[in-house]
Amino acid sequence: MTRAGTAHGTYRRGARYLLGRRAVLARLAAWSVLEAGQTFLLGYAVARALDDGFLAGQAGVGLLWLGGAAVGVLAGALGTARVYAAVAQLVEPVRDVLLKKVVERGVRDGDGGAVSRLTQQVEIARDTFAGLIMVARTFVVTATGALVGLFSLAPTLLLVVAPPLTAGVALFLGTLRPLARRQEEFLAADEAVSARLGAVCAGLRDVTAAGAEEPTAASAGTVIDAGRRTSTTLARWSVVRVVALAVGGQLPLLLILATAPWTLDRGVTPGALVGAIAYVTQSLLPALQSLVHGLGVGGSRLVVVLRRLTDPYETGERPTLARAFTPAPTTPAPALEISALTFAYGPGAAPVVDGLDLTVPQGGHLAVVGPSGVGKSTLAGLVAGLLVPGAGEVRVCGVPARAQQAVERRVLIPQEAYVFGGGLRANLGYLRPDPVPDGELHAAAEAIGLAPLLERVGGLDAPVDPAALSAGERQLIALARAWLARAPLAVLDEATCHLDPVAEARAERAFAARPGGTLVVVAHRVSSARRAARVLVMDGRRTVCGSHEDLLDRSPLYRDLAGIWEAPRRPSLPTSP
Incomplete structure (x- = not known):
């Protein structure tokens, strides 16, 4: 099976795992509503405090709206605390399943890497999985609350913010699989460089004795060049990720400022304009940054670790004892x-x-x-x-x-x-x-x-x-x-x-x-x-x-x-x- 096929299998197993825990996902969504309400009040309360309070000469009304935003923050904090409990109910069973697989393989097959998997790789998988759930959930909740708030303030503002945000997210999602493949290729090339240089350094006397300096240097250079190419390709795809962040998170702010005269002429209030800026700078941009960096790096990292834990033979590890004692084919391999x-x-x-x-x-x-x-x-x-x-x-x-x-x-x-x-x-x-x-x-x-x-x-x-x-x-x-x-x-x-x-x-x-x-x-x-x-x-x-x-x-x-x-x-x- 190829690396791509193994990765697809990992995605499918992950989807089946989540679908089998619909009740936990429902509780997670329910508690996330409080956070969405907090995000909604962040911009909406600021807009009402300006338009109906401070700009209208009603300071008390303005303070009441800001007080409502503070209450929303407290409610959001309660929702976040409950969210962590729901995330734990999703993550801990994954850890238990992986620990069971590692222990079974270690006992049955004499797997020498079992200790590393138990003490490090399983914990990496658990922490990364939890981080990805939190990052993805936070972005969905934040985007929903902010977009509903923009529509409530002025549908015109939603037309200004939503298109670049959608384009940036779509561009980022389109880079996920290619970027994951490039990261895996980079890891494989880095391992190949380390292995090749280790072999060359250990055998320098033999290389010199056999007069193989030039071919050995050429072969090592080929591996190093392959590593350089993979790192360059990875860097290029990382640039696309930065572009996605700029389009989805920073371009909306520029468009709000650039179209301010036009939106004000069409009935958008100054408070609504400030509220839209608050939505973009305090909610959408941080959430998108977390999604891009968390899902872009952590996602491929999780796939690599899960593949090593669940499909060890695809990573070049030694065969297990069960495979070692499998009867050999009757026809020997050619010399x-x-x-x-x-x-x-x-x-x-x-x-x-x-x-x-x-x-x-x-x-x-x-x-x-x-x-x-x-x-x-x-x-x-x-x-x-x-x-x-x-x-x-x-x-x-x-x-x-x-x-x-x-x-x-x-x-x-x-x-x-x-x-x-x-x-x-x-x-x-x-x-x-x-x-x-x-x-x-x-x-x-x-x-x-x-x-x-x-x-x-x-x-x-x-x-x-x-x-x-x-x-x-x-x-x-x-x-x-x-x-x-x-x-x-x-x-x-x-x-x-x-x-x-x-x-x-x-x-x-x-x-x-x-x-x-x-x-x-x-x-x-x-x-x-x-x-x-x-x-x-x-x-x-x-x-x-x-x-x-x-x-x-x-x-x-x-x-x-x-x-x-x-x-x-x-x-x-x-x-x-």
Whole structure:
């Protein structure tokens, strides 16, 4: 379910909840009548006090009308006190329902976030819900009392105030859903920036060792740019909210003043004019400000919190224990699944990967070939989660490539192998959380072809100087380290380019022979392509995939590459007569 669909579900549940408590809503409306009366008397009593009292030379009458307004304030205060009790009858059941859901999930599913939800998020939901009810109710009550008062004073004044007020409210209500969506997008983008920067900062040593500074910076920049765009869009919609407030709350006051000569000529009294100004400045404008700020910010906040409380799986949280023990499907997810993948190194740049669809089954062996600069290493970076796709999706063993769960399901061996100072034991076991038994270390060295180097340096615990090793020896260490990582998917991005063909073949066969292992190798020799079950020839939208023999017939580019890779044969010398 999408975020929009979840939000709509939240709205529907909220509407059903309110409709099921009609009696409480009726009591709330009844007590609100007192507040509406207070608002009505605010402007009407001032108008009568001026017209019938002070301006007519009857100070006592004026004081009586003002006294009536004071009584209205006291009655309104009584109504407000009763309103709070009715609001509590609406809000507390919501809190109880949410607490029950959180406790049930925490006990049943081992939900580690239950404490946060109980102590913070439920209280946020309750307080925000109560605030929204009060804000919306206050605006309706205030607007009703003020508009009835304007009509009672002079219908002409109602014609001056009502149209801009209606336009401002309509403009604000029209921005609610778009603004809520933009706020959710901003929150999601902010979370993505935090997660991305946290991952980058924690892995700076690996980024430097793999020579991935530029792609890592590019991918982080993409996430940051997305956050900037969402914040800019949110700010633009917030401007519309300010415009709605100006149109609905401040424009009526300007119109009253601007049309004062015209309304006075048509029988509107000075007292009625002052009363209209009191209605706008003391009632309508504050109520509209509370509605815009309260409903505009608090409403989307409530939707987000309720979605996290009632639909946790839509927010990327871990599955519950009940879901974790659900029997797995009989057909395992592909080791690598790419759907409509597109990537470019900039908004105006041509796509390096353009609409690619690819599936590599568990235990598969794929070679990726193509001219230099066609995007082979870019594809490897996308599979490894180092780059953010412009469109489409990459899934590793059924998990999105950039999800945390995908980290332990794949391993990337770049062209520039990273070896740090210390013993071979530490280098080879770097990707394993626990110490690796010596038997496994020796088995990896034998499988990859590292045994001669291991013997030459003096064993697993002998110190290693990376600068004293050749490029090929460093690659063998990196390959053995990845072979020990137990990741189902191994991606070799020209990770054997410094090895001779025999050593390269041995390493690739070792990875392909791992139980349940899947190998994707960026090939730089035709022999690597021949060993693979399938070959992906990258060429923009003309990318093709098939076996070595099939592609020799179907792909002119692959024939050209195979011809370049093949060593030219020496012409035979003529025999002497």
